[in-house]
Amino acid sequence: MTGKLDLDPGVVAKARALAARAGQPVVDLARSHTTVSVERAVLRLAGVQGADSDGIPWVNRLVDTVRADVGLGHGVALPVFDAMRSTGVDDVTVLAQKAAAGAVRFAVPERKADLAAARRAARRATGAGLKLVDRRRAERDRLIKRYGDPRQRPWIYLIVATGDIFEDIPQAQAAARAGADVIAVIRSTGQSLLDYVPEGATREGFAGTYATQENFRLMRAALDETSKELGRYVRLTNYASGLCMPEIAALAGMERLDMMLNDSMYGILFRDINPIRTFVDQRFSRQVHARAGIIINTGEDNYLTTADAVEAAHTVTVSQLLNEFFAHEAGLADWQLGLGHAFEINPDLPDSFRMELAHALLARELFPDAPLKWMPPTKHMTGDVFRGNLLDGFFNLVGALTGQGILLVGMMTEAVVTPWLSDRDIALQNVRYVLNGAGNLHEDFVPAPGGFIQSRAHEVLGEAVGLLARIVDDTLLDAIADGTFGIMKRPADRGKGLDGVARHEDDYYNPVTEALEA
Amino acid sequence: MSIVRPYGDTTGDGMVQLSFTLPVVHDKRAEGAALQLAAKMGMEPAMLVHAKPMGDGFTFFVVYGRVAHLVDTDQVQVVERDFPLLSAKEVNAVIKRRLRRRLNVVGACIGTDAHTVGIDAILNVKGIAGEKGLEYYRELAVTNMGAQVSVPDLVETARAQKADAVLVSQVVTQRDAHLQNTRAMSAAFREALPAGKRPLLIVGGPRFDELMAGELGVDRIFGRGTTPGEVASYLVHALLGSQN
Numbered sequence A: 001m002t003g004k005l006d007l008d009p010g011v012v013a014k015a016r017a018l019a020a021r022a023g024q025p026v027v028d029l030a031r032s033h034t035t036v037s038v039e040r041a042v043l044r045l046a047g048v049q050g051a052d053s054d055g056i057p058w059v060n061r062l063v064d065t066v067r068a069d070v071g072l073g074h075g076v077a078l079p080v081f082d083a084m085r086s087t088g089v090d091d092v093t094v095l096a097q098k099a100a101a102g103a104v105r106f107a108v109p110e111r112k113a114d115l116a117a118a119r120r121a122a123r124r125a126t127g128a129g130l131k132l133v134d135r136r137r138a139e140r141d142r143l144i145k146r147y148g149d150p151r152q153r154p155w156i157y158l159i160v161a162t163g164d165i166f167e168d169i170p171q172a173q174a175a176a177r178a179g180a181d182v183i184a185v186i187r188s189t190g191q192s193l194l195d196y197v198p199e200g201a202t203r204e205g206f207a208g209t210y211a212t213q214e215n216f217r218l219m220r221a222a223l224d225e226t227s228k229e230l231g232r233y234v235r236l237t238n239y240a241s242g243l244c245m246p247e248i249a250a251l252a253g254m255e256r257l258d259m260m261l262n263d264s265m266y267g268i269l270f271r272d273i274n275p276i277r278t279f280v281d282q283r284f285s286r287q288v289h290a291r292a293g294i295i296i297n298t299g300e301d302n303y304l305t306t307a308d309a310v311e312a313a314h315t316v317t318v319s320q321l322l323n324e325f326f327a328h329e330a331g332l333a334d335w336q337l338g339l340g341h342a343f344e345i346n347p348d349l350p351d352s353f354r355m356e357l358a359h360a361l362l363a364r365e366l367f368p369d370a371p372l373k374w375m376p377p378t379k380h381m382t383g384d385v386f387r388g389n390l391l392d393g394f395f396n397l398v399g400a401l402t403g404q405g406i407l408l409v410g411m412m413t414e415a416v417v418t419p420w421l422s423d424r425d426i427a428l429q430n431v432r433y434v435l436n437g438a439g440n441l442h443e444d445f446v447p448a449p450g451g452f453i454q455s456r457a458h459e460v461l462g463e464a465v466g467l468l469a470r471i472v473d474d475t476l477l478d479a480i481a482d483g484t485f486g487i488m489k490r491p492a493d494r495g496k497g498l499d500g501v502a503r504h505e506d507d508y509y510n511p512v513t514e515a516l517e518a
Numbered sequence B: 001m002s003i004v005r006p007y008g009d010t011t012g013d014g015m016v017q018l019s020f021t022l023p024v025v026h027d028k029r030a031e032g033a034a035l036q037l038a039a040k041m042g043m044e045p046a047m048l049v050h051a052k053p054m055g056d057g058f059t060f061f062v063v064y065g066r067v068a069h070l071v072d073t074d075q076v077q078v079v080e081r082d083f084p085l086l087s088a089k090e091v092n093a094v095i096k097r098r099l100r101r102r103l104n105v106v107g108a109c110i111g112t113d114a115h116t117v118g119i120d121a122i123l124n125v126k127g128i129a130g131e132k133g134l135e136y137y138r139e140l141a142v143t144n145m146g147a148q149v150s151v152p153d154l155v156e157t158a159r160a161q162k163a164d165a166v167l168v169s170q171v172v173t174q175r176d177a178h179l180q181n182t183r184a185m186s187a188a189f190r191e192a193l194p195a196g197k198r199p200l201l202i203v204g205g206p207r208f209d210e211l212m213a214g215e216l217g218v219d220r221i222f223g224r225g226t227t228p229g230e231v232a233s234y235l236v237h238a239l240l241g242s243q244n
Helices: A009-031 A036-045 A058-070 A077-087 A092-100 A112-147 A165-177 A213-230 A242-254 A266-271 A275-292 A301-306 A313-329 A352-366 A385-401 A421-438 A452-474 A476-481 A511-517 B028-040 B088-098 B117-123 B151-160 B174-192 B210-216 B228-240
Strands: A033-035 A155-160 A182-185 A235-239 A259-261 A295-297 A340-342 A373-375 A406-408 A501-503 B015-022 B043-054 B058-067 B103-109 B140-144 B165-169 B200-204 B220-222
Touching: A009 A033, A009 A275, A009 A313, A009 A452, A009 A476, A033 A036, A033 A275, A036 A058, A036 A112, A036 A242, A036 A275, A036 A511, A058 A077, A058 A092, A077 A092, A077 A112, A112 A213, A112 A242, A112 A275, A112 A511, A155 A165, A155 A421, A165 A182, A165 A213, A182 A213, A182 A259, A213 A235, A213 A242, A235 A242, A242 A259, A242 A266, A242 A275, A266 A275, A266 A301, A275 A313, A275 A476, A275 A501, A275 A511, A301 A313, A301 A340, A313 A340, A313 A352, A313 A452, A340 A352, A352 A385, A352 A452, A373 A385, A385 A421, A421 B015, A421 B043, A421 B058, A452 A476, B015 B028, B015 B043, B028 B043, B028 B058, B088 B228, B103 B117, B103 B151, B103 B228, B117 B140, B117 B165, B117 B200, B117 B228, B151 B165, B151 B174, B165 B174, B165 B228, B174 B200, B174 B210, B200 B228, B210 B220, B220 B228
Parallel strands: A155 A182, A155 A406, A182 A235, A235 A259, A259 A295, A340 A373, A373 A406, B103 B140, B103 B165, B165 B200, B200 B220
Antiparallel strands: A033 A501, B015 B058, B043 B058
């Protein structure tokens, strides 16, 4: 699939080099800070489970207590595992309960022997969590071998979102039987700004279902049954985003989710989460996803819903390059990079479809080994469901012609209702017709040398290089503060979750990061 | 003429189309059930043009047919635009002349609603449908608080910014969240500020009934398809009285 656009390898290399230069200061920032959610993820991997009678997870109670005693900058692992030894408690959850009752004083161990003992214990406990993640990954590999991957590319990705996990399950199973290869359970709209992960099976959500460990487990088990029935491994997707992304990544690894939405800048731009909080949480969550064999989905499609899809096309490319850099730095392999992009050009523009093809092909050729995630029109879906169905058909055609890896099925009732059973059926019929009818048309689809599509792709790549150069000069944090992406202005000293960030002290210790970077 | 019928291809033919799903397996009886529903909805005669099984025990139908109902356009009740539509330039000029300071607008999505698309369409410079948003108006000072703003924060910000008008967008309608949030918001403003000091309260969203303003305790509701220019014109009309 390479070489249709005749991209200049020199320009492509330059774009990547600039992305690395723009991203490196942010990586340095992430390596020198921690957050409450990173520390809670460490405790989850160390085995802390459950919540108090108000539904506040014990990991939150424990991190808050440790923080009140010694601050966050040392990491919670040493104070917690030192306290385990000094109090003689052998279950971390029990320690969290005692700590919440005010029965434990935390301190950073000072004696060399205590320090070594605390490190050893922390490593052992979190090692067990990581071993579970490894077992889950091996289990996925085994099930894929047994049941098989989808027969076609792109994989067909469908959303369920009832708010009630017990309604979601039959809907997800029905969607899989109707042809979905990937099921995404959309989260309740409030969740991204919750600074804790709710517990247990949930039946109440707004425009989505809460991401909880139990909901993950229930849905994965149900889709395992359906995979067996269909002879095809059905993947499960959720969201490692918002204030708790590191913890949700850890839970996803432990419950064998297969894909996670995990964008480097989405929370900053669209949820007004503090940029530093996001970048620190991002790096940790990507490291966990790398270990868990999870495919991440990035969120570039969102830029085009606020900015203009033609004028801002290059911001998508820039974000993809940055997401790639951050992902590689965190240890993710190319096959795990579901870089996002979307069909959002105003359909009334002349040549809108040609431009869509050019942009989609550019993404394909820049990232030949990444399973790109192709997102359907939303901004120009007006409630005219008939026109919407046509637009979705053209969207599907671009997907077939440009070798997209993951195709999110567009609904003609976008912006009207949450999809009805019949909307989903009509949408899948649309996808099946286009993929089947187009067949291997991509083999014949060779844009004319120097023609519109090639020129447009070169233009977008050129603009992307220009913007990356400006970001390098300006720094990425300032570019975000100035509203470079998606028009939102997000300064680094503002936004939600900033109070949960701490700079590493010299003796900061995190056994999970240590293991993931080994 | 105030009495009309739906139009298919001939005046007065009354033809409509309808699609729906019944939770039954597709067979003859299911098709009969679909026609029964159509008849009860006033379609007589109804033609079942498409029936397709979906999943386990569901069937999708498309029905065309003639409805006997008459529509009297004189009996229709809607909120007609009761203010003149001004250009951005005119809006700025009126504010400058009558208010002699910038008009303060605070906007937010409240509650759990994270969909900023509505408020951004009205407020962001980018605007919508070729019309620039309120931030573009020189004489409007806009504070866009973004998504998931709590009602107390909104009241506090409105007070701090000396807001002349507060714009709230609500897209999510599950369990009537848009109505509950709007009532909570208007109640909070009533509680926090005396009548003369209260900003103009405006809500917008695709699922509001524009007739419900009084019931929800707000000054105005804007529905689907509202443009920034309409909102700006309304602000000037409601706060400064109409020009001319």
